[in-house]
Amino acid sequence: MSAAVSNEPSASALPTSVSIAAGPLVGPVLRRVVGMLAARADLPLDRLDDAILVADLIAARAPAYAREDEVRVAFEPGERSLALVVGPLRAGGGQALIVDAAVPGVGNVIERLADELAVLPDGENEFIRVRLTYAGD
Numbered sequence: 779m780s781a782a783v784s785n786e787p788s789a790s791a792l793p794t795s796v797s798i799a800a801g802p803l804v805g806p807v808l809r810r811v812v813g814m815l816a817a818r819a820d821l822p823l824d825r826l827d828d829a830i831l832v833a834d835l836i837a838a839r840a841p842a843y844a845r846e847d848e849v850r851v852a853f854e855p856g857e858r859s860l861a862l863v864v865g866p867l868r869a870g871g872g873q874a875l876i877v878d879a880a881v882p883g884v885g886n887v888i889e890r891l892a893d894e895l896a897v898l899p900d901g902e903n904e905f906i907r908v909r910l911t912y913a914g915d
Contacts, residue, residue: 793852793853793854794811794815794852794853794855795850795851795852795853796808796811796850796851797848797849797850798848798849798850798851799847799848800841800844800847800848800849801841804837804838804840804841804849805833805834805837805838808833808834808836808837808849808851809830809833809834809837811833811851811853812829812830812832812833812853812860812862813826813829813830815853815855815860816829816830816860816910818855819855819856819857819858819859819860820857820858820912821858821859821860821910821912822912822914825910825911825912828891828910829860829910831887831891832862832887832888832891832892832908832910833862835879835887835888836849836851836862836864836875836888836908837849839875839878839879840864840867840875842874842875842878843867843868843871843872843874843875844865844866844867844868844871845865845866845867845868845871845903846866849864850864850865850866851863851864854909856911858911858912858913859893859909859910859911859912860909860910861894861907861908861909861910862907862908862909863898863905863906863907864905864906864907864908865898865900865903865904865905865906866900866903866904866905867903867904867905867906868902868903868904869902869903869904870904871904872897872898872899872904872905872906873897873904875906876888876889876895876897876906888908891910892908892909892910893909893910893911894907894908894909894911895907895908895909
Protein backbone atom coordinates (compact mmCIF):
# COMPACT_ATOMS: atom_id res chain seq x y z
CA MET A 779 0.00 0.00 0.00
CA SER A 780 1.33 3.44 -0.86
CA ALA A 781 0.20 6.96 -0.09
CA ALA A 782 0.75 10.10 -2.10
CA VAL A 783 2.14 13.07 -0.23
CA SER A 784 1.69 16.54 -1.59
CA ASN A 785 3.49 19.67 -0.48
CA GLU A 786 0.65 21.77 -1.84
CA PRO A 787 -1.72 23.26 0.73
CA SER A 788 -5.15 21.74 1.09
CA ALA A 789 -8.14 23.76 -0.07
CA SER A 790 -9.10 24.48 3.55
CA ALA A 791 -5.63 25.94 4.26
CA LEU A 792 -5.68 28.33 1.32
CA PRO A 793 -6.11 31.98 2.27
CA THR A 794 -9.42 33.62 1.46
CA SER A 795 -9.70 37.14 0.13
CA VAL A 796 -12.40 39.19 -1.51
CA SER A 797 -12.43 42.31 -3.66
CA ILE A 798 -15.82 43.98 -3.73
CA ALA A 799 -16.69 46.96 -5.92
CA ALA A 800 -17.48 49.95 -3.70
CA GLY A 801 -21.24 50.20 -3.49
CA PRO A 802 -24.28 48.55 -1.98
CA LEU A 803 -22.94 44.99 -2.18
CA VAL A 804 -19.93 45.52 0.10
CA GLY A 805 -21.96 44.95 3.27
CA PRO A 806 -23.93 41.87 2.24
CA VAL A 807 -20.93 40.14 0.63
CA LEU A 808 -18.55 40.87 3.49
CA ARG A 809 -21.16 39.87 6.09
CA ARG A 810 -21.69 36.48 4.46
CA VAL A 811 -18.00 35.70 4.01
CA VAL A 812 -17.18 36.71 7.59
CA GLY A 813 -20.11 34.68 8.94
CA MET A 814 -19.01 31.59 7.03
CA LEU A 815 -15.34 31.87 8.03
CA ALA A 816 -16.13 32.70 11.68
CA ALA A 817 -18.32 29.61 11.88
CA ARG A 818 -15.59 27.47 10.28
CA ALA A 819 -13.10 28.88 12.83
CA ASP A 820 -15.45 27.53 15.54
CA LEU A 821 -16.21 30.93 17.04
CA PRO A 822 -19.23 30.76 19.37
CA LEU A 823 -22.38 32.59 18.36
CA ASP A 824 -21.66 35.76 20.35
CA ARG A 825 -18.19 36.16 18.77
CA LEU A 826 -19.63 35.31 15.34
CA ASP A 827 -22.10 38.17 15.87
CA ASP A 828 -19.20 40.43 16.89
CA ALA A 829 -17.30 39.49 13.73
CA ILE A 830 -20.33 40.32 11.57
CA LEU A 831 -20.76 43.67 13.34
CA VAL A 832 -17.10 44.50 12.68
CA ALA A 833 -17.58 43.46 9.03
CA ASP A 834 -20.61 45.75 8.75
CA LEU A 835 -18.63 48.71 10.12
CA ILE A 836 -15.73 48.02 7.77
CA ALA A 837 -18.11 47.70 4.83
CA ALA A 838 -19.74 51.02 5.68
CA ARG A 839 -16.50 52.95 6.26
CA ALA A 840 -13.76 51.37 4.09
CA PRO A 841 -14.93 52.60 0.65
CA ALA A 842 -14.20 56.20 1.69
CA TYR A 843 -10.54 55.33 2.38
CA ALA A 844 -9.88 52.62 -0.22
CA ARG A 845 -7.03 53.24 -2.63
CA GLU A 846 -9.23 52.04 -5.51
CA ASP A 847 -12.96 51.76 -6.19
CA GLU A 848 -13.13 48.45 -4.39
CA VAL A 849 -12.81 47.11 -0.88
CA ARG A 850 -10.26 44.32 -0.46
CA VAL A 851 -10.26 42.07 2.57
CA ALA A 852 -7.98 39.11 3.24
CA PHE A 853 -8.99 36.66 5.94
CA GLU A 854 -6.69 34.80 8.29
CA PRO A 855 -8.68 32.07 10.03
CA GLY A 856 -7.09 30.37 13.00
CA GLU A 857 -8.05 28.08 15.80
CA ARG A 858 -11.06 29.85 17.33
CA SER A 859 -10.00 33.13 15.74
CA LEU A 860 -10.53 35.17 12.61
CA ALA A 861 -8.49 38.12 11.37
CA LEU A 862 -9.48 40.55 8.64
CA VAL A 863 -6.84 42.55 6.79
CA VAL A 864 -8.43 45.48 4.97
CA GLY A 865 -6.63 47.44 2.27
CA PRO A 866 -4.87 48.92 0.51
CA LEU A 867 -6.13 52.13 2.02
CA ARG A 868 -4.77 55.58 1.22
CA ALA A 869 -2.23 57.11 3.62
CA GLY A 870 -3.97 57.95 6.90
CA GLY A 871 -6.97 55.86 5.89
CA GLY A 872 -6.35 53.07 8.38
CA GLN A 873 -6.54 55.27 11.45
CA ALA A 874 -9.37 57.32 9.93
CA LEU A 875 -11.43 54.17 9.33
CA ILE A 876 -10.92 53.11 12.95
CA VAL A 877 -11.90 56.57 14.24
CA ASP A 878 -14.99 56.54 12.01
CA ALA A 879 -16.12 53.28 13.64
CA ALA A 880 -17.24 55.23 16.70
CA VAL A 881 -20.97 55.07 17.30
CA PRO A 882 -22.57 57.90 19.32
CA GLY A 883 -23.37 56.73 22.83
CA VAL A 884 -21.47 53.48 22.37
CA GLY A 885 -17.91 54.45 21.50
CA ASN A 886 -15.56 52.81 19.06
CA VAL A 887 -17.11 49.45 18.26
CA ILE A 888 -14.12 47.94 16.43
CA GLU A 889 -11.75 48.84 19.28
CA ARG A 890 -14.18 47.37 21.83
CA LEU A 891 -14.76 44.09 20.00
CA ALA A 892 -11.32 43.36 18.54
CA ASP A 893 -8.77 41.33 20.46
CA GLU A 894 -6.10 42.80 18.20
CA LEU A 895 -6.24 45.95 16.08
CA ALA A 896 -3.36 47.42 14.10
CA VAL A 897 -2.70 49.87 11.29
CA LEU A 898 -0.03 48.43 9.01
CA PRO A 899 1.81 50.93 6.79
CA ASP A 900 3.10 49.64 3.44
CA GLY A 901 4.74 52.41 1.42
CA GLU A 902 2.01 54.82 0.38
CA ASN A 903 -0.69 52.35 1.42
CA GLU A 904 -2.09 51.30 4.74
CA PHE A 905 -3.88 48.18 5.87
CA ILE A 906 -5.81 47.53 9.03
CA ARG A 907 -5.73 44.17 10.74
CA VAL A 908 -8.57 43.20 13.07
CA ARG A 909 -8.48 39.89 14.95
CA LEU A 910 -11.33 38.41 16.95
CA THR A 911 -10.66 35.36 19.11
CA TYR A 912 -12.41 33.15 21.60
CA ALA A 913 -10.38 31.71 24.45
CA GLY A 914 -13.27 30.38 26.58
CA ASP A 915 -14.01 26.80 27.61
